[in-house]
Amino acid sequence: MRIVGGSFKRRIISPPKSLPVRPTTDLAKESLFNILGNIINLNDKTVADLFSGTGNIAYEFVSRGAEKVLAVEQHFACVKFIRQTAQDFEMNQLTVIQSDVFRFLKTGTQVYDVIFADPPYALDNIPEIRQLVFEYKRLKPNGWLIIEHPKSVNFSESPYFHSLRKYGKVNFSFFHYTEVAETSHE
Template identity: 30%
Template sequence: MKIISGKLKSRIISIKKKYKIRPTTNLMRKILFEWLSKYIANAKCLDCFAGSALLSIESVSRYANYVTTIEKNFYIYNNILKNIKRLSIKNINVINANILYWLNSNGTPYDIIFLDPPFNNKIIERVIYLLEKNNWTKQNTLIYIETQKKKHIKIPKKWFTFKKKNIGEASGVLYLVKKK
């Protein structure tokens, strides 16, 4: 997979096929980062289901200030570390943890949060609950959720649909948090 734009444009991210992860497609990433273009520079981002870490690396490429990326699979976590080292990226903190445990403490809010869990996984609503309960969001936090197209997710009343796009079997929705 290649980085689409920014200071790391055209750089390759290596992903071993044996890990069976589903990275966000080039087209969906292009659309997502067009949506985020006014907000990504200097943002503090959280990538809750790193997988390939493409969303994290694309964020840094587009001048996000800092990204925390969480991956529970130890081998995928190591693959991410190798890619970050090879690309000489210093402002991504990669954590090997289960996202449910990691979010289960009082948090420091992020500007942009990515939720792109494996399809057919029922974890997303638990993660959304923890993000709200433990103060990981703030006024105007942007939250991107990618799921199967027809999957219904319960969203907090404070989250408003900002942008939405369906491509193939995937649905990408960008929410804006309004705390007031």
């Protein structure tokens, strides 16, 4: 696993094999960030990486200029790995917290320019992530939510849905929180 672009490009990320994660592949990650590069300038943006796992996506956001990145992960060994890697790479923009993502979305007050969520594919309530992000207004106006999910989950009829991109077994659903969309979904 490696960082594919930005100031930390080509840095290798070597998580222990014992971590209970399914990291986004380098190909899917590169495609995701190519899309993001065409729709949003990440410089000076705040980002939340939910179900952060190894921190793979969080490191990429930092590398590509995000001002602040918060990694949210429940598993202690993953949190420890993300902290150590961020320290090793001197990524001062990256903070990690150990928390259940659903509790975090319901109780936090911070809003973000971009929220990326990569829940375990076996999770039954993946659609609840989208619901909570918008119900608790966790995105800034003109913000983006991206959810990585299995093909069995279909968000195409959901409020704020923008597009779906597929890369093999990896699906990314993009949601765009705009004032126009806000008015039409009330």
